[in-house]
Amino acid sequence: MKEIINAEGLHYKELNEKIHNTLLKDSVDEIVLENVVGQRYIAAGLNKKVRFIINGTAGNDLGIFMDGAEIFVNGNAQDGVGNTMNSGKIVVNGSAGDVIGYGMRGGCIYIKKDAGYRVGIHMKSYKENFPVIVIGGSAGDFLGEYMAGGVIIVLGLYSDKLPVGDFVGTGMHGGSIYIKRKNIDERLLGKEVKTKDLSKEDMDLISKYVGDFCKYFSLEQKEILNENFIKLYPYSSRPYGRLYAY
Amino acid sequence: MAKSKYKTDFRVIRDQEKCIKCQACVRMCSNDVHYYDPETDSIILQEEKCVGCHFCEDLCPTGAITVKREIPEIKFNQHWDSKDVYNIIKQAETGGVLLTGMGSDKKFKEYFDHIVLNASQVTNPSIDPLREPMELRTFIGRKPDNINDELPPQLVLETPIMFTAMSYGSISLNAQKSLAKAAFEFGTMWNTGEGGLHQELLPYAKNVIVQVASGRFGVDIDYLENAAAVEIKIGQGAKPGIGGHLPGEKVDQEISKTRRIPIGTDALSPAPHHDIYSIEDLKQLIFAIKEATRYKKPVGVKIAAVHNVAPIASGIVRAGADFVVIDGIRGGTGAAPTVIRDNVGIPIELAVAVVDQRLREEGIRNQASLIASGGFRSSADVIKAIALGADAVYIGTAALISLGCHLCQKCYTGKCNWGIATQDPYLTKRLNPEIGAKRSYNLLRAWSLEIKEMLGGMGINAIESLRGNREQLRGVGLTEIELKLLGIKHAGEAW
Ligand code: SF4
Ligand code: SF4
Numbered sequence: 001m002k003e004i005i006n007a008e009g010l011h012y013k014e015l016n017e018k019i020h021n022t023l024l025k026d027s028v029d030e031i032v033l034e035n036v037v038g039q040r041y042i043a044a045g046l047n048k049k050v051r052f053i054i055n056g057t058a059g060n061d062l063g064i065f066m067d068g069a070e071i072f073v074n075g076n077a078q079d080g081v082g083n084t085m086n087s088g089k090i091v092v093n094g095s096a097g098d099v100i101g102y103g104m105r106g107g108c109i110y111i112k113k114d115a116g117y118r119v120g121i122h123m124k125s126y127k128e129n130f131p132v133i134v135i136g137g138s139a140g141d142f143l144g145e146y147m148a149g150g151v152i153i154v155l156g157l158y159s160d161k162l163p164v165g166d167f168v169g170t171g172m173h174g175g176s177i178y179i180k181r182k183n184i185d186e187r188l189l190g191k192e193v194k195t196k197d198l199s200k201e202d203m204d205l206i207s208k209y210v211g212d213f214c215k216y217f218s219l220e221q222k223e224i225l226n227e228n229f230i231k232l233y234p235y236s237s238r239p240y241g242r243l244y245a246y
Numbered sequence: 247m248a249k250s251k252y253k254t255d256f257r258v259i260r261d262q263e264k265c266i267k268c269q270a271c272v273r274m275c276s277n278d279v280h281y282y283d284p285e286t287d288s289i290i291l292q293e294e295k296c297v298g299c300h301f302c303e304d305l306c307p308t309g310a311i312t313v314k315r316e317i318p319e320i321k322f323n324q325h326w327d328s329k330d331v332y333n334i335i336k337q338a339e340t341g342g343v344l345l346t347g348m349g350s351d352k353k354f355k356e357y358f359d360h361i362v363l364n365a366s367q368v369t370n371p372s373i374d375p376l377r378e379p380m381e382l383r384t385f386i387g388r389k390p391d392n393i394n395d396e397l398p399p400q401l402v403l404e405t406p407i408m409f410t411a412m413s414y415g416s417i418s419l420n421a422q423k424s425l426a427k428a429a430f431e432f433g434t435m436w437n438t439g440e441g442g443l444h445q446e447l448l449p450y451a452k453n454v455i456v457q458v459a460s461g462r463f464g465v466d467i468d469y470l471e472n473a474a475a476v477e478i479k480i481g482q483g484a485k486p487g488i489g490g491h492l493p494g495e496k497v498d499q500e501i502s503k504t505r506r507i508p509i510g511t512d513a514l515s516p517a518p519h520h521d522i523y524s525i526e527d528l529k530q531l532i533f534a535i536k537e538a539t540r541y542k543k544p545v546g547v548k549i550a551a552v553h554n555v556a557p558i559a560s561g562i563v564r565a566g567a568d569f570v571v572i573d574g575i576r577g578g579t580g581a582a583p584t585v586i587r588d589n590v591g592i593p594i595e596l597a598v599a600v601v602d603q604r605l606r607e608e609g610i611r612n613q614a615s616l617i618a619s620g621g622f623r624s625s626a627d628v629i630k631a632i633a634l635g636a637d638a639v640y641i642g643t644a645a646l647i648s649l650g651c652h653l654c655q656k657c658y659t660g661k662c663n664w665g666i667a668t669q670d671p672y673l674t675k676r677l678n679p680e681i682g683a684k685r686s687y688n689l690l691r692a693w694s695l696e697i698k699e700m701l702g703g704m705g706i707n708a709i710e711s712l713r714g715n716r717e718q719l720r721g722v723g724l725t726e727i728e729l730k731l732l733g734i735k736h737a738g739e740a741w
Contacts, residue, residue, distance in 0.1 A: 012537075013537075016537055020540065040530070040533070040534075040537075041533065041534055041537040041538075044534055044537040044538040045467040045470065045471075045537070045538025045539065046467075047467050047468075060530055061530060061534045064534045064538065065465070065466060065467045065470065065534070065538045066467075067466060067467050079521075080521055080530070080534075083521060083534070084462045084465055084466075086466045086467065099520060099521045102462075102520060102521045103461070103462030103465070105462075105466070105506060118520055118521075121516075121520045122460075122461060122462065122514075122516060122520070124506075124507055125508070126502075126506045126507055126508060127508075129506075142520075145516075145520065146514060146516050146520075148507065148511060148514070149507075149508070171514070171516075173511070173512060173514065174508075174511060243342060243343055244340075244342045244343050244344075244345045245336050245337055245339075245340035245341075245342030245343065245344050245345070
């Protein structure tokens with residue numbers, strides 16, 4: 001059953017209380033939020049299989065600690081999308097702010113356009129949980145810092161410029177980052193990462209998630225996959241070994 | 247240059263008359279100090295490997311072993327200590343950062359030892375806690391501005407002493423289980439640290455404070471919902487400003503499950519939370535946790551005591567924290583660079599006094615409880631911290647000592663003979679959680695009784711009335727500025 005909530009004029013606490021009360025009805029499996037203007041913490045800690053359609057701009061920490069819900073934003077999202085998220089899906093039909101997917105352990109985040117600084121810091125995977133972030137446009141500095149697992153894909157679709165900033169993958173010790181470009185200036189990379197040509201497994205992984213990305217935003221998958229990708233990977237799972245005198 | 251032999255820090259003396267060659271020491275010492283030579287039928291020693299944990303001494307059935315401190319000698323020097331010299335030698339050989347465990351053992355002024363308590367004489371009667379009710383019950387959480395306003399969620403403690411954050415990983419599951427059970431039975435709290443909540447400890451969840459730290463290990467909605475309260479860890483006294491690092495070799499199957507990371511990977515906690523670069527960001531995380539847990543439990547913030555501790559604490563309270571934990575320079579750790587542990591931060595006595603004072607001046611003291619921690623050695627330290635303004639204290643090192651720890655400071659090696667700071671099943675099984683729970687419970691009981699005695703002597707019948715009651719304290723041998731910061735008078739000054 002679908003429920004519609006008008007967020008106009010509501011403080012985040014009131015809006016989230018309404019959402020919470022609506023979800024007490026077991027029959028609800030979809031909630032449409034109208035006129036969202038930056039209310040924070042939507043779907044925070046939600047561990048139900050429900051679908052959210054957000055019309056407007058989602059506020060900070062959208063889907064923080066979320067475990068299993070699906071969120072579609074028709075608009076932009078602010079900072080902290082999918083913070084420490086466990087599973088589920090967040091699709092942003094626009095751009096998103098800083099610190100996307102911080103400490104994320106599972107689930108997928110698709111952002112049609114650009115994302116800000118510090119995306120995917122300390123993402124980690126565990127068993128069946130495998131976090132994925134796909135960004136259609138560009139991402140800011142510190143992408144994938146301390147990354148410990150999962151995948152980040154940056155497509156740079158809307159400009160010819162390099163779609164990542166400085167210090168990519170600093171302190172990275174697991175997972176992989178794919179950037180749709182022919183080459184990258186090594187000076188932009190953290191000292192713990194190296195570049196690599198793609199294997200068949202890499203390509204399969206990319207097509208899977210880029211396939212979903214294209215489906216959500218009605219884009220042509222073939223064109224995107226036609227071009228080169230660079231893979232960044234951590235060359236040591238122990239970047240901080242041998243630091244100590246025992 | 248010849249590679250130096252490490253000098254021995256301990257003499258292990260075996261009384262040959264008493265030794266029955268049972269070889270228990272040979273089998274049990276995880277540092278392989280004792281070694282049996284079948285050819286000569288004798289037990290040989292490699293004393294340079296001894297860490298001074300005194301386990302074999304306790305273990306030896308005939309009491310044949312004595313472990314003595316042996317300070318490697320250098321020519322007498324007021325400035326250079328032999329420790330400095332041998333540390334440099336070690337670093338010259340390895341090029342590495344010196345690591346250590348537990349709280350700082352450096353010679354700082356012990357303010358607690360320069361503070362004395364009051365007692366009633368003639369003008370007001372003292373109270374006998376054995377015959378009259380004495381209230382130690384403590385409420386942790388935000389108190390409303392007006393008496394008629396609704397009371398926000400509170401933790402209820404039967405004593406103002408809780409067990410501090412020690413993660414599964416830094417200590418063994420048996421050690422955590424001991425403390426969890428003791429806290430549960432006594433009616434106080436224990437803290438998961440940044441290591442997740444192990445399945446087997448769910449029965450003690452009613453009494454658990456869970457930590458959310460920069461690595462977000464083990465943090466998910468179930469973890470937050472299971473807890474009595476949530477603590478955002480910004481820093482700790484033993485290593486302010488630096489992150490944590492559980493080496494991959496310690497991440498075994500059970501730890502992997504609890505932290506929710508693959509076996510064998512390094513568990514790195516970044517120095518800051520990268521979603522917190524300001525008080526506003528902190529507020530955002532506090533309220534994210536409150537939203538996710540539907541405003542049902544207190545959310546607090548732990549910081550290390552640093553120079554700016556008072557204004558920072560004020561910011562934390564204004565950001566919506568229901569309790570603030572301040573960890574002083576003596577705060578313990580499973581592993582920290584020695585140079586950081588011994589040189590960064592300020593003593594807890596000063597920190598708690600200035601924070602309490604600042605929050606009072608700003609009229610926001612009611613908005614958050616204040617929890618002090620960092621090397622509390624006795625009930626006297628606890629009661630003095632409370633009179634200086636703390637609502638409750640956390641103990642860590644003292645709790646581990648009750649489980650057997652002898653402060654060898656080698657926790658980072660993972661070879662703790664007492665089964666505490668180790669994950670080796672051969673060692674951890676030495677710590678029976680039932681006995682551990684009993685012993686740490688006893689510690690809580692003993693200190694609580696002593697606190698009641700001291701309160702009674704002051705003519706006070708509830709710990710509430712001692713909170714921030716600095717008139718009950720006097721300084722001995724403190725300078726004017728120290729007295730001013732502590733907010734106490736010098737001994738000899740009347741009211
Ligand atoms: S058990 Fe401890 S005190 Fe005894 S020899 Fe081994 S390290 Fe030294
Ligand atoms: S916990 Fe174990 S290793 Fe650490 S100081 Fe105590 S006895 Fe030593």
